[in-house]
Amino acid sequence: MMHYKRYQHWNRKGDVFVVCVDEETTPIGLVCGNSGYNHKRTKPKLFYLLFLCLISFSFFLAPQLFTSHHKFSLLYSFSSEEGGLVSKSDFNACSSVSNGSICCERSSIRSDVCVMKGDVRMDSASSRITLYRNNGHENGEVLRHEKIRPYTRKWEKNVMDTVDELDLVVKGEHSRIHQKCDVKHDVPAVFFSTGGYTGNLYHEFNDGLLPLYITSQQFNKKVVFVILEYHAWWIMKYENVLSHLTEYPIIDFSRDKRTHCFPEAIVGLRIHDELTVNSSLMGNDKTIRDFRDLLDRAYLPRIRSLIQDEERDARMNMEKHVSLPSSETKMDEKQNLKKPKVVIIARNDSRAIMNEDSLVKLIEDVGFHVEVLRPQRTTELASIYRVLNSSDVMIGVHGAAMTHFLFMRPGSVFIQIIPLGTDWAAGTYYGEPAVKLGLKYIGYKILPKESSLYDEYDKNDPVLTDPNSVNDRGWEFTKKIYLDRQNVRLNLGRFSKRLLRAYYHSVANESLRFRHQSQ
């Protein structure tokens, strides 16, 4: 959860992130909140935002309409102020580095990437990667030396310090006799770390898998991954996905002491923005949807075998128990199959939905079939993918588990419940990226009364009335008050409006699809 540190880091940049909330009290039914961390509300802007909200809530809005507006602009305004999360001028500047040279891209605030081409040899004992080149000199002098920590959170010094630093060195080719190749590869290597915040789902996708996709998909699996801070569990958890990015065995950098030689090494991963792939930075127009397609291909075999197992178990059960399931339950199942499906991603530590049972009833009353998922650290991602890929709506309280929106089909609905004090993060980390994937995103910003903090604080306490001022006091306060100790008790009347909207969206889409198929 450490990524919330960025609250402190970026929230003073003074931009506006918008969450649209329909308030029962206002005549037109919609209010757009400036829910970032400052409260400057100039009139023309507010009017513009109001207008935006109005159009974005029409049922049949094409998802592209969302993305073309600059309402989610905090990161971008930040980048224009400080030289860029992604610098336009030299993005992938090193992709055309010539043989025998090294090139480092260091202008992004998120990560450094160095590319070495030619005779590249790795030596993990000295944390060194050497490029030997013909320079006419006989001695072993170092012609160039770069240092790099191959992790994508460059601006967070504390976590970067936990990632090993690599020395990238260029030497004359004659000195290479001192370092013989034990393993010779004829495809490039990509060096990266699975340390840092790995262990948290958001970070595993945002800092790891998506940057790995961005950096390596162009090689069509003809690439070797060399991993620092290697974890066997990470390889197991993501092996379905990894096998669609590389067809070679993965190297554990610190344990493999052999000298591996490569014709090219990319050290560090490129990263675009929160949980996304920006096609204009890809060279081959790949988007976040292509990443999702890869997930789909990656999980398909496993899901098929899960289904086969279930069918076999069901047949065995039928043979064992002569009493067949009553025709009534069969009818129920059939009807459920026809209904659009909602998945609630539930947390059971902090930020739980206290009236979850009533919420489930409400969702059923609206006309959905409901499934409640409680992902644990050990839950297999393929089985979560299976549930979400067949759902029309995902509902959850803001937190790392919202990363699962990546498993929803484009065109489906994502309702994020936003507890007090988490607006900015909810929008930046999940709302905005979900829109880029093509989901219909609904941010449900709770009222103070819907927060468990309402029972603990005076009604006029800034914790309830002015979360921004509390967040401004520092990350410890955000974490202690809003993240670790807050549950939500949904006002179901208020929430049902979002559900209805989601229902109409799902049903309309279903009938659209149906008409399409029957043509």
Ligand SMILES: *[C@@H]1O[C@H](CO)[C@@H](O)[C@H](O)[C@H]1NC(C)=O
């Ligand atoms: C993609 O990156 C370009 C160049 O940095 C930027 O201008 C553009 O706004 C980005 N697109 C999106 C959708 O973020």
Ligand SMILES: *[C@@H]1O[C@H](CO)[C@@H](O)[C@H](O)[C@H]1NC(C)=O
């Ligand atoms: C690149 O340089 C290395 C050594 O400097 C050489 O062995 C290799 O053949 C070169 N490759 C190409 C494609 O020129």
Ligand SMILES: *[C@@H]1O[C@H](CO)[C@@H](O)[C@H](O)[C@H]1NC(C)=O
């Ligand atoms: C996900 O759903 C789509 C559309 O229903 C289907 O074509 C695809 O095979 C599903 N993917 C997996 C991995 O089950």
Ligand SMILES: *[C@@H]1O[C@H](CO)[C@@H](O)[C@H](O)[C@H]1NC(C)=O
């Ligand atoms: C959350 O639920 C799971 C299973 O339902 C249980 O094993 C776990 O102990 C629960 N955690 C907390 C903090 O209640």
Ligand SMILES: *[C@@H]1O[C@H](CO)[C@@H](O)[C@H](O)[C@H]1NC(C)=O
């Ligand atoms: C319906 O869903 C598809 C994806 O399954 C999406 O591309 C499309 O935009 C959706 N249409 C509407 C009207 O929401």
